Amino acid sequence: MGTIPDQTIATGQTATLEIVSYFNDPDGGALTYTAATNAAAVVSVAVTGGTLTLVGVTAGTASVTVKATDPAGLTAAQGFRVTVETPNRSPEAVGTIPARTLTVGQSATLDVSPFVTDPDGDALTYTAASSAAAVVTVTVSGSVLTLVGVTAGTASVTVTAADPAGLTAAQGFQVTVETPNRAPEAVGTIPARTLTVGQSATLDVSPFVTDPDGDALTYTAASSAAAVVTVTVSGGTLTLVGVATGTAIVTVTAADPAGLTAAHGILVTVETSSKVKPCIGGSAAGYPCSRVDLVSRLSREELGVTVGIVNDMWGWTDPATGTEWALVGHSGGTAFVSLEDPENPVYAGFLPFTQGARPSIWRDIKVYRDHAYIVADDAGAHGMQVVDLTRLRDISTTPSRLEAVAVYNRIHSAHNVAVNEETGFAYAVGASGGGETCGGGLHMIDIRNPTSPVFAGCFADPRTGRASTGYTHDAACVVYRGPDTGHRGSEICFGSNETALSIVDVSNKQRPRALAAASYPQVGYTHQGWLDEAQEYFYMNDEFDELNGKPRPRTIVWDVSDLDDPIVAAEYMGTTGAIDHNLYIAGNLMYQSNYLSGLRVVDISNRENPREVGYFDVEPAFAEIAMDGSWSNYPFFASGIIGVTSTGRALGYKTSNGGVFFVRLSGN
Structure with missing residues (x-):
């Protein structure tokens, strides 16, 4: 009837074997079956009818003998071998494969074998797939993946490890592909600059560099010859200062946040100033002076x-x-x-x-x-x-x-215009002759779109002005950062209103709020003024008090540390009899245009005790008290050049054609 074949089962596995097919009784008698194992610790056996049941106990081999007995007790037997094996187990994931970041076009390899184990020690075969092959592709060699960034985006990469029996374990991880950081790029060429000894000049270099990724750039600069020209940087603006005659290369470097750079070189030539007329012995080219040099001049005709x-x-x-x-x-x-x-x-x-x-x-x-x-x-x-x-x-x-x-x-004529460059609002004052005059007070204009001015509101304080209409002759408007904490951050205008100082909060252009209207003794004509840089003092000139008997020009020094209650802290009397007109403040110096005595430079380091430290008389032929001569000045150029206008005049046999003078403080 054949031989019972050897059997292989796994630990814990139960297998059955129909043994009747392996025995035959020639007399046709019914047979009964029994079975025995020589190693019950390896495999157990049991017989039910003609069915043998094997159960794997532990790994090993055992011999199983099956005996068939007829009714008379006669027997036949067969033996076969049973091998019990440990069962195959699936591979197992170990830990988590960390996310990866690539740039477009970048490839990277990753050995994934540390992230999978096989409890049976079987050799594993690895495969991998990307959820978005348009973002990242993946190939496998052994246990090493090669990832290639294709386009910016994210994708999931799934890694599968299989044992020889086909059992598997899988791990997924995210791959982010970014656009690669690109270096800044130089744009055009920064033109060569020529300075004179002692001259400073500013240059915004940001238009000459661009970053293709839109990154914010940090600028540095170095001079090849600091003995010729020095350079400092604030943001994207260079300040060049001529030190001595010669040439130097100033190298400007723009760096992105990742440290990639672009550089420009600027040729700077420093020359000896031959046309500047220094103030020596109280004269500069015939103009009375003190500590102020004449750089150049354009007459009325030349303008x-x-x-x-x-x-x-x-x-x-x-x-x-x-x-x-x-x-x-x-x-x-x-x-x-x-x-x-x-x-x-x-x-x-x-x-x-x-x-x-x-x-x-x-x-x-x-x-x-x-x-x-x-x-x-x-x-x-x-x-x-x-x-x-x-x-x-x-x-x-x-x-x-x-x-x-x-x-x-929206206005026709206006005496003046003030601009708050920080907020983007202009304030026409002294409007007349048509349009919206706002009583001659503040006519507020939104110029944040510079070429499309839009009317924003009016303000006039009827407690001020010769006609009690709130007429404003001049104004200075700022975002207030001074000592009065109750008003910090507000937009405040300081108006010179013919008879008084007007202080108004114009943060809300539709509802401006008067804070103060303050006068002072012996008002002639409250003309114009300017704040010190700490916004603690306001220096105001009175244009008519000289005509009313004041022997010297008077500057009213207002303490505005309390905007609701300004007080006169001092009066500064000038050194000549000329009428004072416009004044401006830069740092600790006040620059006054005092008509026929020209530009007066006043030190306000001691805010309540100003003192004159320099002057330049643009009309030396005239000493009368008259409204001719220096009308205004501009002391805010980074180079140190100060512009000073003179009206020019004709008086009997004395004439002057005025114009604009460009001067600088001696030694600057």
Whole structure:
């Protein structure tokens, strides 16, 4: 009937075997079966009818004997071998495969064998798949994956380990593919610069570098010869200072957050200043002076002024080239003077007054975001002209006629305009002759879109002004950061209102709030003023008190540490009899334009005890008390150049053609 074959089972496995097919009784008798194992610790046996049941106990081998017995007790037997094996177990994941980050185009390898184990010690076969092959691809060699970033994004990579029996374990991990960081790139060439010894100039280098990833860049700079020119950096702006004659290369490096860089070299030449007329023995080229040197001058004729006077001025520094520009008002319009070489200023452009208006001896200019805002008083329907100053870069023929890019016509004439460059609001004051005059007070204009001015509101304090209308002659408007904690962060305007100082919170243009209206003894005409840099003191000039018997020009020193209750802390009396006009403050110095005695430089380090430390008389032929001579000045150029206007005048046999003077403090 054949031989019972050997059997293989696993530990714990039960197997059955029909044994009747392996025995036969020739007499046809019914057989009964029994079975025995020689190693019950390896395999156990049991018989039911003709079925043998085997149960694997532990790994090993055993012999099993099966006996068949007929009714008479006669027997036959067969033996076979049983092998009991340990069962195959699945591979197991170990820990977690960490997420990976690649850049586009980058490949990386990863050995995944430490992350899978096989409890039976079987050799494993690895496969892997990406959930997004458009983001990352994966190939396998042995247990090593190769990942390749394709496009920016994320994908899941699944790794499967299989044993020889086909049992598996899997692990998944995330792969992020990023656009690779790219280095900053140089744009164009930074033009060479020429300075004179002692001259400083600023240059915004940010237009000359770009980062293709849009990263913020950090700038550093070094001079190849610090004995010739020094360089410092603030943000993207360099400040160059000529030290001695010679040439140097200034290297500017822009770095992204990852440390990738781009660099520019700038050739800087420092020359001896041959045209500057130093103040020696109280004179600079015949102009009385003290500690102020004459750099250059343009007369009224050289500014294109044929009728009328030179009046106000302001300044602009081109952020792309670093060139400083003087914006000079006169009766017929505005002159634009390039100070690229301050010893040789160039009358580069002119803007006539608005068509349909009329000439005016009062013109005022301020600047916001590379645009000039120009008003004129008693000029008819002049409005506020808006000039794109970046167009000055394109002038090839000098002087060139400029055109306003916009004219704001909600006002006609205005005596002055103040601009808060931090908030983007302009304040026309002393408006008259048509339009929304706001009682001659603050006519507020939103210029945050520089070429589209929009009316924002009015304010006038009827407690002030000669006609009790709140007329404002001039104003200074700031975001307040001074000592009065109750008003910090508010936008505050300080108005010189003919008879009093007006202080108003204009944070809400629709609902401005008067804080104070304060007068002082023997008011002549409250004309104009400026804050110190700590916003603790306001220095105000009175234009008429000299005409009313004051022997010297008087500057009112207001303590405005309490905006709701300003007090007169002191009165500074000038050193001449000339009438005081516009004044401005830079650092601890106050620069006063005092008509026929010219520019007066006053040290306000001791805020309540100013003292004159320098001057430059632009009209030495005249000593009368009259409203001629220096109308205004601009002391805010980084180069140290100070612009000073003179109206020019004709008086009997004495004449002067005025113009604009460019001076600097001696030794600067």
